[in-house]
Amino acid sequence: MNDFFKIVKRYLLEYLPLQRNFSENTVKSYRQGLNLFVSYLRDVAGIPMNRIAFNDCTREVVLGFLDWLSAERGCSPTSVNQRLMILRSFLKYAGETDCAFVAVGMDVATVPTRKTKGRQVEFLLEPALKALLAQPDASTKTGHRNQFFMKNYATQARTTHPDFPKKLHPLFRHTRAMHLYRQGMPIHLLSEFMGHANFETTKIYAHADTEMKRAAVAKADIVRQGMPAAEPIWSDDEDVIFKLSGLR
Secondary structure (H helix, E strand, O other), X not given: OOHHHHHHHHHHHHHHHHHOOOOHHHHHHHHHHHHHHHHHHHHHOOOOHHHOOHHHOOHHHHHHHHHHHHHOOOOOXXXXXXXXXXXXXXXXXXXXXXXXXXXXXXXXXXOOOOOOOOOOOOOOOHHHHXXXXXXXXXXXXXXXXXXXXXXXXXXHHHHHOOOOOOOOOOHHHHHHHHHHHHOOOOHHHHHHHHOOOOHHHHHHHHHHOHHHHHHHHHHHHHHHOOOOOOOOOOOOOHHHHHHXXXXX
C-alpha cells in the first residue's frame, strides 16, 4: 500500500474508533464517504487505484467530487456537506500524521459548504425529559431495566406532554448536547464532546437556544435598571460616523 491507503487504514481502524471513540455506525459513515471519494478518483478522474496519492486531493478535485455527488448521485446539500466534512477530517488527520500533507488539508479546508435550509434542532425540555424518565417504575427490577429501553414509553409520555417529539433517535443525543450547552459548556468543547468533524455542525445548538438569549437579555435589563442610557459617541458627529463605518 502507498502512503494514502496506509493512512486511510490507520484513520478508520485506529484513530476514529480508538482515539476518538466513535461508534461503529459513525465509523461506517466515514468509511462510506472515503469509499465514494476513492471511487470518484478511480472512475471519474481516471486515476488507477494503486496510484491514488495525496497530491490528487486538490481543491479542484474535491470541488469536482462534490459536484459529482450532486449531479450524478442526487445527493442533497446536507449529504454533500457531510462528505466534505469527512474529507476535511481525514486530510487534517493525514497532516497530523505527516507534516508533508498539511498543505493538502489546508487547501481542501477552503472548499465552501453547500447552502442548506436551516433546520430546527429537536430536543427535550426538562419537563418532557422528566415525564419520559418517570414512565418506568424504578422501584421494581423490571422498571429499572426498562429505563434503558425508553422507546416503549414515549407514547405514554405524550399523554401528559403533547409536544413530545415522535422520533427518539437521535433525540437523546440532541437533548444531552442542549442541556450541556445550557449548563455552560463552551461551544468548542461541546463540538469535541459530540465528536463533530467540523465546528460548524455544532453551531446548530447555539442557534437553537432562544431561552439562553432571553435569559441574557433579562440579566442585561437588571444590570441597566436605574441607569441612564449611554449616549452613542457618534451622536451628532458626522466625522466619527464616517470613520467608524470605514468611509474615511
